[in-house]
Amino acid sequence: MLKHFNITIRGKVQGVWYRASAQQAGQRFGLVGFVKNLPDGGVYCEAEGSETALNDFVVWCRRGPELARVETVDTVESAILGFSGFEIRR
Numbered sequence: 650m651l652k653h654f655n656i657t658i659r660g661k662v663q664g665v666w667y668r669a670s671a672q673q674a675g676q677r678f679g680l681v682g683f684v685k686n687l688p689d690g691g692v693y694c695e696a697e698g699s700e701t702a703l704n705d706f707v708v709w710c711r712r713g714p715e716l717a718r719v720e721t722v723d724t725v726e727s728a729i730l731g732f733s734g735f736e737i738r739r
Contacts, residue, residue, distance in 0.1 A: 653727045654703050656694040657687075658710055660720035667692050668737045670714035678702040678709075681732035685739065697732055 658667070663686050671684040675696055680703065682696035696706055713719045 650700065651697055651729055652700050652703055653682075653695065653697045653729045654707070655725045655727050656696065656707065656710055657723045658692040658694070658713070658719055658721070659690075659723075661716075661718035662692045662713060663690055665716035666714045667717050670717075671710065672735050672737050674709045675706060675735040678706050680706055681735050683732065683736045683738045685737070695727075695730070695732075696735070697729055 668684045668686065671692070671694060675682060678698065680696045680698040682694060684692060684694040687693050694710070696703060707722060707724055710722050711719055
């Protein structure tokens with residue numbers, strides 16, 4: 650059963666390759682969706698896939714890439730939108 654998560658990541662998550670790393674992680678977990686920077690310095694992601702893959706991705710989001718310092722990760726389940734790939738949005 651597919652699920653859709655809206656994920657907001659806060660901390661030192663811009664300028665540390667977070668978006669590119671999240672895209673790679675999402676693809677590795679077989680997810681579709683997007684990741685983008687927020688004006689307030691956070692990162693926002695929407696991802697769809699199996700509940701197991703999404704939970705694994707959220708665990709990854711709590712760590713992020715090596716240079717990131719993640720403080721909080723907020724996740725909200727939402728309606729499926731039917732993304733076709735996992736992209737970085739500007």
